[in-house]
Ligand SMILES: Cc1cc2nc3c(=O)[nH]c(=O)nc-3n(C[C@H](O)[C@H](O)[C@H](O)COP(=O)(O)OP(=O)(O)OC[C@H]3O[C@@H](n4cnc5c(N)ncnc54)[C@H](O)[C@@H]3O)c2cc1C
Ligand code: FES
């Protein structure tokens with residue numbers, strides 16, 4: 367088996383780990399990137415979300431082999447961007463964060479959505495966030511935060 | 524155990540020709556089914572061949588009389604592709620969530636052979652042909668001859684799903700309905716695809732496919748055929764009788780998601796609503 371190489375947070379990495387490990391475990395335990403969290407471990411909650419070539423994926427379902435030669439971005443790296451700052455301000459302003467466990471995944475979902483659709487309708491926002499569960503906010507505040515981020519961050523996406 | 528990430532279709536075919544393997548596409552079924560404890564690799568007990576990123580299986584191409592979709596095209600790509608028939612895009616919008624759709628594939632949905640596979644309901648209605656390829660042969664098989672029961676297919680060890688072909692069809696009216704609990708992640712309790720073509724009020728073509736009410740997706744060609752050539756009003760008049768005939772033939776199960784009697788009722792309501800739209 368050849369080693370798996372991929373771009374992680376803008377750096378080319380090569381890992382000699384079992385290819386059928388979950389990307390989530392590789393990120394958390396090998397790279398100590400603990401932004402992505404394990405909620406359900408079955409693709410239902412979105413707490414483990416990361417970006418694969420700029421699009422949201424559930425890292426708990428992704429075997430390491432499937433990211434070979436692709437780009438993975440976690441919240442740790444995304445949080446250094448201008449876009450992140452806009453999303454963060456909007457989430458705080460609208461009260462979109464309470465306990466915070468869903469937040470890293472939620473922010474990844476928002477970035478993935480705005481990346482494709484910089485000015486999403488309410489319906490598009492709800493579809494964009496449909497894979498991310500939040501037990502605290504009731505979602506409306508998060509939907510508002512996406513609207514605010516889209517308008518404050520005009521031109522960034 | 525060997526793990527192979529082939530770079531070409533040719534290489535993948537050589538690998539699967541050597542004996543049974545786990546053909547892993549997006550992994551959204553496999554990684555859940557073979558989940559291990561946190562931190563440990565999935566419990567895969569055979570050689571694994573990772574197909575998702577094989578470039579040869581990522582294409583969407585118009586051919587004479589239809590559209591060919593490479594087996595590893597993610598569901599999310601299909602959802603936003605103009606050449607994909609609207610009824611299939613309608614269906615895929617209800618398929619899981621954006622994160623899942625970006626890696627889940629049509630080939631995986633077919634080979635997983637769930638009676639509740641959403642894409643399958645519409646692929647049955649569209650008379651999809653599945654292209655199975657091995658080193659030695661290529662065969663185009665109607666989807667209902669590929670899937671024989673829950674998790675059971677006629678795909679051989681040395682074959683993989685190379686692509687899916689959707690014959691052209693222009694319907695007057697199509698409808699997709701999924702009845703489940705939570706939209707994004709719910710496996711269907713009952714799913715329905717209806718397609719009809721009318722010409723001067725006469726039914727030229729009608730296709731009715733049901734998910735999660737039988738051991739495979741259910742389509743009854745003889746009942747459909749009996750409706751062809753009839754005036755739409757006459758079809759509407761038979762709607763109750765037609766529902767009864769479908770209920771006699773389907774065989775829904777009780778499981779943790781729903782029970783047979785609920786599924787029967789929903790099947791009837793979905794079919795009746797579709798037929799009555801012809802009035
Ligand atoms: C949270 C969640 C929500 C889901 N929601 C839905 C839903 O709404 N609707 C729905 O229908 N499904 C749903 N699923 C099920 C799953 O996502 C789909 O069945 C998906 O299409 C599987 O594709 P995959 O590429 O991930 O397949 P994999 O998991 O990689 O493979 C599935 C099966 O297909 C075989 N296989 C894969 N590629 C090939 C090939 N080229 N040739 C031969 N065999 C092959 C594999 O060996 C395996 O048996 C959901 C799953 C999860 C975890
Ligand atoms: S932990 Fe991955 S979706 Fe819940």
Ligand code: FES
Pocket residue numbers: 462463464465466467468469499500501502503
């Ligand atoms: S803020 Fe607590 S789960 Fe979303």
